[in-house]
Amino acid sequence: MFIRKNLSDKFNPAVSHVNNTYNSVDASGAAIVIIHNNEVVAENYWGNHSKEKDARPVREDTQFHVASVRKSYIGFAVAFAMHNGYITSIDDEVTTYLPTLDSALLNGTTIRHLLTHTHGLREADGEICREFAAGQSWAYRGINISLLTRIVKETTGKTVSEILTEYVFEPLGFTETGWYAQQNDKLAEVIRDTDNPIWKTHASTAGDEMNMYVSARELAKWGYLHLKQGFINGEQVVNSEIVRFATSLQSPQTIDVDLPQNGFLWFVKDLPAQKTEIGEQVPKGSYQILGYTGVAVLVIPKHDVVAVRMFNSFGSPDGFDYLSDIRAFGDTVMECLP
Template identity: 40%
Template sequence: MKAEQRSFQDLTKYTEKMKEKMHASGAALLIMKDNEVVHEWYSGTRHFERGARKIDHHSQFNVYSTRVTYVGLAAALAVYEGYLNLDDKLSDYFRKWDKRILGETTVRHLITRCIGLKIKNDIIQRVFDSGTSIEGKRPDLLAEIVEQATGRTVNEILSERVFEPLGWKSTEWATEGKSTLVCDIHSPGTHPSIRMGSDIGDERNLFVSSRELALWGSLHLNKGLMGGKQILPEGVINLATTIQSPKGLDQTLPRFGFFWWLKDHQVSWEYNELGTELPEGSYQILGASGCSCLVIPRYNAVAVRMYNSLYTYENKNFDYIQDIQTFGNLVVKEIKLI
């Protein structure tokens, strides 16, 4: 990654402003264009307590829902290699749940966030017909399906096929604390924490540095080609980053690949996370802590930002939809100046 600093003044100021508004203690911003780093910026510390380590390129943020694209890529590999089919029914994998409630719900519905099911404490309810609306992500269910289909965990698959071949050392489902991990800030005045979990790849404990999250976007942008080597088949990336949403889904609702938000048309859905200035073909993922990865094929660009605040939904002074849309629009504005 060759660094070539450009201005990006407005985007950097905005990122710092949102850091303060969401009460994050740390932030990072990294922009890649034509496979080179053109802007890299760090601010703050890993928590607000005295003696906290400063944020730098070694800092690993918990990316929360941004992790779903990692689970999605493992699933795309399983589909590409014939272990899994998008039209497989969930009832084939979750026999403990009422088959009548699961009905015709498929893996395709799961990766595109339209299963129409509410599952809590192993109690399952049907809230809308599959493929008719959008709900929250369930990457844990997809991770379990991948393991059943392949006999390997998400982490095992990605470590062998991506992390190890590329020499990534700052991407991990953290099981114990270390100095590079950035703490979560839950709200003003609360103590920081670090979410730990298993290393299977199905939990909310994926920690990634800004540079490796940008490389994650770059791996997708370049169709699996990195450093002159085809790390993954192009077909796997195409699966993950093209529309997989059911054809009957209302045209006003957003479209998804394997959990990636895809810019296909101007949707009227109130929770659309993609900025209006993003060109067709762009795709993005956002996590609860404010971390996001945006890929813009038209400009051969990747934009990554990192925060560590979980005070993004309860904070009445912070509109996360407006924020992520503004971020995307500013990225386009700055990239077009290069």
């Protein structure tokens, strides 16, 4: 995928915002890439891959651990399965596709609920339990991701990573996006106080674990693929219906209007929900996804914008309001527009 570069100082406030966040969290490196009107208008890199004295500088090919941003790729795989008829409807119950699960516990829980964090399930001591009735509230838990990746594999016969590689990464020439079983010199270290192995690499590269790393420029291209509804460089690389499924509002109408709103795991801007992670000035129809490392991709179709920020921090320091910060990122991008 080729996108012309035409850097503009109009987006310096957004660059400064990312630089300020970089200096406020425990990170050794950061990056920003913004695409506007089919051109890369901002691209900056700071710091190094780790805090080691001889650490590699952050460069264009540096790949950051994207944490929950990986969920947008999983959402794509579910949309792919639905578009191709492997999944009949997201309103099908989960046990339709995973019949070995406890049908009494999962009664009424649909794929829609998994995609929009309204499933009400959580995992405790290796067991699935219920936190609230499906479709009645919203909670950010990991169990829905493991169930969705299982449904993709059971229905399509392919893993999430196989679907993405075959239908997106290879056609678009992505070489800086993937799930990694081994460390290499392009992967930035996640800066953290505790040695948590799930934030490194994992033996599984099927797309079902938290070992996904992406460069800032390819994460921006991932956002651009969605912005352009799969039509890239004069070719419909991905069916537009897949993108429409993934990025349009799918949250059930039964939840409170102030709870976050989701598409296929993307956070979408629709009603002015109080608990949204998207900035107030960002218009309706936009969508974003944020990871625990501070990585985020924001797509603003109304203004033909994709904005990506990257950090290698593990969470946020005490007193840092990550929700306020990510909202301000989107609002600052909006302030840069004519």
